Amino acid sequence: GINAEYMGLPSLPACLGALSRLDTLFLQNNTLQSLPSSIGLLRKLEILDVRCNQLSSFPAQLYHLKKLRSIRMERSGIQKLPAFDYSLNITFQGAAACAEVAKPPA
Secondary structure: OEEOOOOOOOOOOHHHHHOOOOOEEEOOOOOOOOOOHHHHHOOOOOEEEOOOOOOOEOOHHHHHOOOOOEEEOOOOOOOEEOOOOHHHOOEEEOHHHOOEEOOOOO
């Protein structure tokens, strides 16, 4: 996994998606305003922690992460959850602050 907590990161490189074996991504307490769409290529990602950032939404590509089990998003700035396959039992910690949850694609 990658632990990039408390690093003051304003963004992540698009090449993040090339880390095909990545299973955990801890990004807590940075200044991230967005996540690259290439995050949808992290097919083995199980845990994503984006607490305490400045995000406004997740990229829709997160819908493709079938192994994703936990997203920690307290004080992340996220206002809208993307359309996930909710049968996958993903735990959204901090989702109560979201104003909207998108419907999964048909």
